[in-house]
Amino acid sequence: MGVRLYLEEGLQAGEAVRLSPPQAHYLGQVMRLSAGDRICLFNGKDGEWEAVLETLSKKNATAILKKMRRAQNRLPDLWLLFAPIKRDRIDILVEKATELGVTRLLPVLTERTTVRRVNAERLRAHAVEAAEQTERLCVPAFEDLAPLARVLAHWPSERRLLFCDETGGGAPILDALDAAGPGPWAVLIGPEGGFAPAELDALRGLPFVTPASLGPRVLRADTAAIAALTAWQAVLGDWQARPAFRVEKNAGEGKKRQP
Amino acid sequence: MGVRLYLEEGLQAGEAVRLSPPQAHYLGQVMRLSAGDRICLFNGKDGEWEAVLETLSKKNATAILKKMRRAQNRLPDLWLLFAPIKRDRIDILVEKATELGVTRLLPVLTERTTVRRVNAERLRAHAVEAAEQTERLCVPAFEDLAPLARVLAHWPSERRLLFCDETGGGAPILDALDAAGPGPWAVLIGPEGGFAPAELDALRGLPFVTPASLGPRVLRADTAAIAALTAWQAVLGDWQARPAFRVEKNAGEGKKRQP
Numbered sequence: 229m230g231v232r233l234y235l236e237e238g239l240q241a242g243e244a245v246r247l248s249p250p251q252a253h254y255l256g257q258v259m260r261l262s263a264g265d266r267i268c269l270f271n272g273k274d275g276e277w278e279a280v281l282e283t284l285s286k287k288n289a290t291a292i293l294k295k296m297r298r299a300q301n302r303l304p305d306l307w308l309l310f311a312p313i314k315r316d317r318i319d320i321l322v323e324k325a326t327e328l329g330v331t332r333l334l335p336v337l338t339e340r341t342t343v344r345r346v347n348a349e350r351l352r353a354h355a356v357e358a359a360e361q362t363e364r365l366c367v368p369a370f371e372d373l374a375p376l377a378r379v380l381a382h383w384p385s386e387r388r389l390l391f392c393d394e395t396g397g398g399a400p401i402l403d404a405l406d407a408a409g410p411g412p413w414a415v416l417i418g419p420e421g422g423f424a425p426a427e428l429d430a431l432r433g434l435p436f437v438t439p440a441s442l443g444p445r446v447l448r449a450d451t452a453a454i455a456a457l458t459a460w461q462a463v464l465g466d467w468q469a470r471p472a473f474r475v476e477k478n479a480g481e482g483k484k485r486q487p
Numbered sequence: 488m489g490v491r492l493y494l495e496e497g498l499q500a501g502e503a504v505r506l507s508p509p510q511a512h513y514l515g516q517v518m519r520l521s522a523g524d525r526i527c528l529f530n531g532k533d534g535e536w537e538a539v540l541e542t543l544s545k546k547n548a549t550a551i552l553k554k555m556r557r558a559q560n561r562l563p564d565l566w567l568l569f570a571p572i573k574r575d576r577i578d579i580l581v582e583k584a585t586e587l588g589v590t591r592l593l594p595v596l597t598e599r600t601t602v603r604r605v606n607a608e609r610l611r612a613h614a615v616e617a618a619e620q621t622e623r624l625c626v627p628a629f630e631d632l633a634p635l636a637r638v639l640a641h642w643p644s645e646r647r648l649l650f651c652d653e654t655g656g657g658a659p660i661l662d663a664l665d666a667a668g669p670g671p672w673a674v675l676i677g678p679e680g681g682f683a684p685a686e687l688d689a690l691r692g693l694p695f696v697t698p699a700s701l702g703p704r705v706l707r708a709d710t711a712a713i714a715a716l717t718a719w720q721a722v723l724g725d726w727q728a729r730p731a732f733r734v735e736k737n738a739g740e741g742k743k744r745q746p
Contacts, residue, residue: 320579327710329702362704402661402721443588443726445621451586454710455717462661462718467702 231259232268232276232360234367239274243293244282252289255281267291272366275300300365304465305412307332307387308457309379311419312343313449321450322351325368326358328457329465332369334414336376340421346373376427383436387412391431391439392456394422394446398439401456405463408438413460417453490518491527491535491619493626498533502552503541511548514540526550531625534559559624563724564671566591566646567716568638570678571602572708580709581610584627585617587716588724591628593673595635599680605632635675635686642695646671650690650698651715653681653705657698660715664722667697674719676712 233254237245247255255261263281269291270276276298279291308330312318325333333355335346352370359367383389388408391398392415398404416431423431431437442455461467490513496504506514514520522540528550529535535557538550567589571577584592592614594605611629618626642648647667650657651674657663675690682690690696701714720726 316575323707324710324713327704327706328714329704362706364704400721400727402726441726443720443724445586445588445623447586447621448582451583451713454583454713455587458714458717459721461702462659465702467661467700468659 230267231255231261232270232363234356234360235269235271237271239269239271239277239293241293241295244290245269245279245293247289247291249287252284252287255289256284256286266294268297269293270365273300276365298365303329303331303364303366304461306330306457306460306465307334307414308453309334309336309376309389309414309416310453311336311338311341311376311417311449312346312373313420314343317448317450318343318346318351319354321453322354323358324450324454325457326355326364327362328454329364329461330368330457331366332371334371334379335373336379336416337373338376338419339424339427341419342421343419348372377430380430380434383434384412385436387414387436389413389434389437390415390456390460391437392417392442392452393428393431393439394418394442394452395428396441397432398441401440401442401459402463404438404440405460410464413464415453415456415460417449417456420449489526490514490520491529491622493615493619494528494530496530498528498530498536498552500552500554503549504528504538504552506548506550508546511543511546514548515543515545525553527556528552529624532559535624557624562588562590562623562625563720565589565716565719565724566593566673567712568593568595568635568648568673568675569712570595570597570600570635570676570708571605571632572679573602576707576709577602577605577610578613580712581613582617583709583713584716585614585623586621587713588623588720589627589716590625591630593630593638594632595638595675596632597635597678598683598686600678601680602678607631636689639689639693642693643671644695646673646695648672648693648696649674649715649719650696651676651701651711652687652690652698653677653701653711654687655700656691657700660699660701660718661722663697663699664719669723672719672723674712674715676708676715679708
């Protein structure tokens with residue numbers, strides 16, 4: 229696969245694009261590439277492109293776009309609402325959510341949220357890096373931190389909200405997802421201290437909420453998020469599809485194309 | 488819930504047990520407990536006990552066992568075979584595997600394993616801490632690092648091995664698990680560099696191997712492990728059960744007991 233980088237510029241055959249100074253550093257100093265080497269580029273809109281490095285110095289790099297490798301696709305529509313947790317765990321959470329195909333990240337404040345700030349810039353950088361590595365063609369959108377009550381008050385009624393109820397309410401997660409069916413969804417994960425009783429009551433009363441259980445053990449917030457996103461992709465998401473570039477090797481055994 | 492600690496001593500009503508110096512430090516300096524306070528203890532054999540701190544100083548603590556809170560149970564029989572990965576990620580992997588109910592951790596060397604050592608003592612400490620937090624009644628067993636080929640050569644034939652085939656072979660994971668059915672299982676996760684072609688061929692030829700796909704995106708080794716363990720617990724494990732101590736609050740809505 230080689231190096232894949234995300235950028236915001238438009239991508240079109242024959243055009244030259246300028247990469248950022250950190251990308252130039254990464255290509256030259258970390259990956260040891262030089263002018264003439266091939267890389268992949270994507271911007272979340274124009275598909276994935278093969279490009280050739282035209283110039284590469286310590287702080288500057290340009291690349292010429294050669295051909296499109298994959299047309300732009302849309303991921304299944306899946307948001308993640310999460311209460312901020314401490315630094316190393318929130319970094320993991322954002323990385324894993326990106327690998328697991330989340331399209332929008334919404335940090336929310338709950339009553340028992342002890343971490344009251346997020347470093348959006350650092351988290352967005354983690355999401356970009358994870359998107360580059362996981363072969364996504366887009367980077368998750370990132371909302372500003374907002375109180376959960378406000379997010380729920382403006383909730384789009386057609387979007388279901390999977391509420392991982394650590395008090396044991398809700399059906400086992402696969403059953404809950406299967407019964408509710410496909411469409412736009414969001415997963416809600418509370419803070420390490422759990423939801424307050426008033427929050428639990430409010431959530432259980434909302435018509436778009438699907439409560440679900442993640443089994444008999446107590447899971448940390450980041451584990452619960454990864455588990456819920458896994459279950460969603462497996463039941464309602466795109467996990468019936470095969471890896472785009474690796475299908476050929478396995479022709480013969482139940483070959484499927486990506487949607 | 489309060490504080491839960493794992494220890495190796497036998498647990499019996501009325502007996503006094505001595506806690507380790509790090510546990511005494513944790514109880515007094517971190518949790519700010521003092522003599523007379525209640526804690527929970529478990530040892531993987533005798534259930535979970537309520538105990539009262541009898542003495543507590545900076546380096547020493549003793550507790551008197553009062554009554555059993557939960558009888559010893561057995562978790563579903565699930566091993567995890569994993570190639571060592573770098574330090575922060577292997578710590579996460581062991582923590583999450585413990586939360587997700589793995590009963591035995593088996594680090595294995597594959598052809599492309601770049602990290603060739605594991606710090607078993609540090610990983611075991613992570614597993615103990617995760618077991619304490621996740622309300623397990625046991626700590627996962629930990630095997631010595633061994634070459635994958637040797638582990639497979641001595642494989643117990645009745646145990647199925649879920650092989651997360653990143654090349655896209657195998658059915659989608661929920662289907663693969665559902666088709667293979669319950670019993671003793673293990674999950675195998677390769678190194679960040681993937682399996683070598685000869686390893687892939689060998690794995691595909693083994694009668695106890697169930698290949699499975701984790702969808703179209705490239706997952707890091709730790710993400711793949713967490714996702715596979717989640718799917719296993721949800722389909723074949725104990726995720727039909729409710730949290731042991733939280734059932735009462737939800738009497739009425741689909742109450743179930745743990746097995």
